[in-house]
Amino acid sequence: MxxxxxxxxxxxxxxxxxxxxxxxxxxxxxxxxxxxxxxxxxxxxxxxxxxxxxxxxxxxxxxxxxxxxxxxxxxxxxxxxxxxxxxxxxxxxxxxxxxxxxxxxxxxxxxxxYPELPAQPPSSGVISSDVFARAVSQVAGSASRDDTMPVFTGVRMEIEGSTITLLATDRYRLAVRELEWEPDEPTVSATTLIPARALSDTAKAMTGSTLTLSLDKDAAGGDGLAGFAGEVSGGSRWTTTRLLDGSFPKVRNLMPEPDAIQTRVRIDTTTLVEAVKRVALVAERNAPVRITFTADGATLDAGNGDEAQASETIETHLTGDPVTVGFNPTYLLDGLHAIGTPIAHLAFVHPTKPAELTGATNLEEAPQTSFRYILMPVRLHN
The missing domain is CATH 3.10.150.10 (DNA Polymerase III, subunit A, domain 2)
Known part of the structure; x- marks a missing residue:
C-alpha cells in the first residue's frame, strides 16, 4: 500500500x-x-x-x-x-x-x-444538511446524559410523509422540532430513537451538502440502524448508528393546548438572556430564578435572605393574567439560545404547569411553532 x-x-x-x-x-x-x-x-x-x-x-x-x-x-x-x-x-x-x-x-x-462494518441501510430520502444540523442542535441539548436511563439519551425521530419531527427530553424540559424533507416514498411512516450524541456529531460533520437519511425499516430499535451519508469538502462521509431500544415517554401531552393558555409574554431574547445570566450569579446550584410577569414588566429574583441576592426588572409585553414562576436558569438559557430569534414568546397555562417557549422575528409576528421548548417550572418556596 x-x-x-x-x-x-x-x-x-x-x-x-x-x-x-x-x-x-x-x-x-x-x-x-x-x-x-x-x-x-x-x-x-x-x-x-x-x-x-x-x-x-x-x-x-x-x-x-x-x-x-x-x-x-x-x-x-x-x-x-x-x-x-x-x-x-x-x-x-x-x-x-x-x-x-x-x-x-x-x-x-x-x-x-477487524470487524466488518455494518452495511448502510437503504436510502429513505434526502434533506438539506444545514437545515438538519440546525434542527438537531435545537433538540439534542434537551436529551439526558444519564446512561442509566438510555431511552432519555436519545432523540425520537417521527416521520410522516414529508415531515420529520424530532423530540428529546430529560424529564425537566422537552424540545420539539418539525422540518420538511424529501422522502423516497411520499407515504412513508416511521419512528426511531437515535442516540443524541451520535446524531449531533453526525449532523455537525455533514453540513454544506444534501444529506441522505437511511433507516432500517425492519427493526425499530435494539438491532436497528440509522444511516447518514453526505458529500463534504474533500470527500464523502457515511455513518451508521445503532438505534436505542425502549419506549419513549408520551410527551406530547406536556405541550399546552392553545385554548388553555392564560398568559402570553413577548420579550426581547437578548435582554432576557443577559438578565437571567446576571441574576443567576447569586443562585445556589440547582436553585431557581424567580420571575414575576406583570403588565409593568418582568422582575427576576434569585438568592435568599441569608446569602447574596439579586433582582432586575426588564420590559415585556404581557397578554392575560400576571404570573410568577420559577425556572432552572440553565434550562431556561438553553431554550432561549435554541430558539435563535430576536423575540422570545412564553406561554403559561398555570405557574405549576409546563411553560412553552417559542420564537418570533418581531413583536407583532405570531410565534413560530416549528420549534417548541417546553420547560417544567421549579416549585417556589415563600
Whole structure:
C-alpha cells in the first residue's frame, strides 16, 4: 500500500472517523483506524460496535492495499505535521508516514481481525444538511446524559410523509422540532430513537451538502440502524448508528393546548438572556430564578435572605393574567439560545404547569411553532 494525500484533508478526515473510536475499547482491535487505498481514493473507517464512521477522500494511489493502525496515534501525528503532502506506505507489519522532513514508523495491527462494518441501510430520502444540523442542535441539548436511563439519551425521530419531527427530553424540559424533507416514498411512516450524541456529531460533520437519511425499516430499535451519508469538502462521509431500544415517554401531552393558555409574554431574547445570566450569579446550584410577569414588566429574583441576592426588572409585553414562576436558569438559557430569534414568546397555562417557549422575528409576528421548548417550572418556596 502506497498513498499520497493532502495533509489538511487527512487531518479533518482522521479527526472525524476518530469520533467513533472508543477511548477504552472492550476489544483492543477497535482502537484501530482502517485505511483502504484504491484507485484515486483513500477510505478511512472506524467502528465501536455501536457507531461506524467512514470517509473517502481523493488521493494519489500508486499501490492499492489496506492496513490497520492506531487511530489516536495517527490523529495526533497528522495534526502536528506541516502543511505539506503526506506520503503513507506499508511494508509488512510496519507503516511509514512521511511529511516534509518528518518521518514516523508505526506498528500495524492485524487488519484481518477487524470487524466488518455494518452495511448502510437503504436510502429513505434526502434533506438539506444545514437545515438538519440546525434542527438537531435545537433538540439534542434537551436529551439526558444519564446512561442509566438510555431511552432519555436519545432523540425520537417521527416521520410522516414529508415531515420529520424530532423530540428529546430529560424529564425537566422537552424540545420539539418539525422540518420538511424529501422522502423516497411520499407515504412513508416511521419512528426511531437515535442516540443524541451520535446524531449531533453526525449532523455537525455533514453540513454544506444534501444529506441522505437511511433507516432500517425492519427493526425499530435494539438491532436497528440509522444511516447518514453526505458529500463534504474533500470527500464523502457515511455513518451508521445503532438505534436505542425502549419506549419513549408520551410527551406530547406536556405541550399546552392553545385554548388553555392564560398568559402570553413577548420579550426581547437578548435582554432576557443577559438578565437571567446576571441574576443567576447569586443562585445556589440547582436553585431557581424567580420571575414575576406583570403588565409593568418582568422582575427576576434569585438568592435568599441569608446569602447574596439579586433582582432586575426588564420590559415585556404581557397578554392575560400576571404570573410568577420559577425556572432552572440553565434550562431556561438553553431554550432561549435554541430558539435563535430576536423575540422570545412564553406561554403559561398555570405557574405549576409546563411553560412553552417559542420564537418570533418581531413583536407583532405570531410565534413560530416549528420549534417548541417546553420547560417544567421549579416549585417556589415563600
Amino acid at each position: 502506497k498513498v499520497r494525500v493532502e495533509r489538511d484533508l487527512l487531518v479533518e478526515s482522521v479527526a472525524w472517523v476518530g469520533r467513533s473510536l472508543p477511548s477504552r475499547p472492550s476489544v483492543p482491535i477497535l482502537a484501530g483506524l482502517l485505511m483502504e487505498a484504491s484507485e484515486g481514493q483513500l477510505t478511512l473507517s472506524g467502528f465501536d460496535y455501536e457507531t461506524s464512521h467512514r470517509v473517502t477522500l481523493p488521493a494519489q494511489v500508486s499501490d492499492p492495499g489496506r492496513c490497520l493502525v492506531s487511530g489516536r496515534l495517527v490523529a495526533d501525528i497528522v495534526k502536528s505535521l506541516p502543511h505539506q503532502v503526506i506520503d503513507f506506505s506499508v511494508d509488512g507489519a510496519k507503516a511509514l508516514l512521511v511529511c516534509g522532513t518528518s518521518r514516523f514508523t508505526l506498528q500495524t495491527l492485524p487488519a484481518s481481525e
